[in-house]
Amino acid sequence: MQRRPRTFVHAAMAVLIVTSLAANEEIADYRHESMEAVGAHFASLRKIVGDEVPFDSHLKMHANALNDYADIMDSLFEEGSEGGEALDKIWEEPEKFAETIETFQEATQALVDVLDKEDATEREIAQAVGGIGRACKGCHDPYRE
Numbered sequence: 758m759q760r761r762p763r764t765f766v767h768a769a770m771a772v773l774i775v776t777s778l779a780a781n782e783e784i785a786d787y788r789h790e791s792m793e794a795v796g797a798h799f800a801s802l803r804k805i806v807g808d809e810v811p812f813d814s815h816l817k818m819h820a821n822a823l824n825d826y827a828d829i830m831d832s833l834f835e836e837g838s839e840g841g842e843a844l845d846k847i848w849e850e851p852e853k854f855a856e857t858i859e860t861f862q863e864a865t866q867a868l869v870d871v872l873d874k875e876d877a878t879e880r881e882i883a884q885a886v887g888g889i890g891r892a893c894k895g896c897h898d899p900y901r902e
């Protein structure tokens with residue numbers, strides 16, 4: 758009689774573990790898709806700033822999208838969401854990692870601020886876009902596979 762409750766408890770625990778692992782994998786997949794979107798917005802900015810495409814009117818949209826992603830970036834790396842291309846170092850060095858997110862947030866806000874100026878120069882815009890690129894690299898180098 759004692760075996761049945763134990764078997765049930767073990768089965769229930771296995772279901773919870775598998776469900777938790779599946780949820781973590783979904784979070785890692787969602788994070789990956791979000792990062793792909795960040796990359797696409799950044800690539801679009803670079804094409805516009807580099808005069809490869811004639812869509813200057815799209816600059817603010819891409820800048821605002823990156824700034825929005827910067828605002829949610831920390832939530833994409835919550836404890837327990839390990840996996841994907843994110844290195845475990847993220848969760849081992851949470852304060853240092855938080856600094857890289859803050860740098861990205863500041864860089865995206867700087868571009869939004871430049872674009873809000875009526876007299877923004879191409880150089881100022883290019884420098885702000887470059888700041889975003891450096892922020893991305895500053896996180897990818899130490900924290901991404």
